Amino acid sequence: MVPLRAYQEEFKKLVLFRQPELDRSPLWGGPLPARLRVYRNNARTNWTDTLDQDFPLTRRQFSTGAWEALRRRFFERHPPRHWELNQSMAPFAKFLGSQKIPPFVKELADYEWHDLKTFIDRSPVRRGGGRTNPTAAVRVYRHQIFDWVEAGAPAERRPPPVPEVLVFYRDSRNTCHIREADPLMLLLLDAYGRSGPTLEALEAARRKLLPENRVPLAQALRALQDAELIL
Numbered sequence: 001m002v003p004l005r006a007y008q009e010e011f012k013k014l015v016l017f018r019q020p021e022l023d024r025s026p027l028w029g030g031p032l033p034a035r036l037r038v039y040r041n042n043a044r045t046n047w048t049d050t051l052d053q054d055f056p057l058t059r060r061q062f063s064t065g066a067w068e069a070l071r072r073r074f075f076e077r078h079p080p081r082h083w084e085l086n087q088s089m090a091p092f093a094k095f096l097g098s099q100k101i102p103p104f105v106k107e108l109a110d111y112e113w114h115d116l117k118t119f120i121d122r123s124p125v126r127r128g129g130g131r132t133n134p135t136a137a138v139r140v141y142r143h144q145i146f147d148w149v150e151a152g153a154p155a156e157r158r159p160p161p162v163p164e165v166l167v168f169y170r171d172s173r174n175t176c177h178i179r180e181a182d183p184l185m186l187l188l189l190d191a192y193g194r195s196g197p198t199l200e201a202l203e204a205a206r207r208k209l210l211p212e213n214r215v216p217l218a219q220a221l222r223a224l225q226d227a228e229l230i231l
Helices: 004-015 034-054 064-077 092-096 103-120 145-150 183-194 199-209 217-226
Strands: 137-141 164-170 176-180
Touching (some): 004 034, 034 064, 064 092, 092 103, 103 164, 103 176, 145 164, 164 183
Antiparallel strands (some): 137 164
């Protein structure tokens, strides 16, 4: 009898994407049975459909053939390792960083991933904690990705190569937001992410880091609390 662990490892090799493709197995003493081929096709379809749905705008930047080849390379290098399908797509944006594609397409994938990640993040968001929203993620891009995405990320029009900083987060009503960040916002988010600072301490930091900024800190803090970026 084949040990369970050996059976599991062989089954995994047969189901996951790999190159070259396996069509025979010692477990069956020959070609794969039809029922295993059906299971493999169903599993792979679930994975590829999830990737397509999680990164629809990124997909639009490629021809059908180029996307299918890229998708297969991804799954060969990063086989799904999480029971939740969306979480299994987490390495995709980083994977694109190693591909020979335009930088703004890599940033678009990062944008789409953080938009989704904010939605599926299980961190509780409750007012009154005096800390930065636990779902908040700050991302720095070299292109104006936000407006391009709002326009549907048309493949025929590149986003302007102007840097922008965006904050992704989910509020206590489970509504997801994407906001452009300014330096004072980043200072406050960083400070309240590490501790509960006093306005006096923040004022000293602001004078050092942002000497030209004159927005009252209490006003800026209230605005972030109202938006639930600081709880």
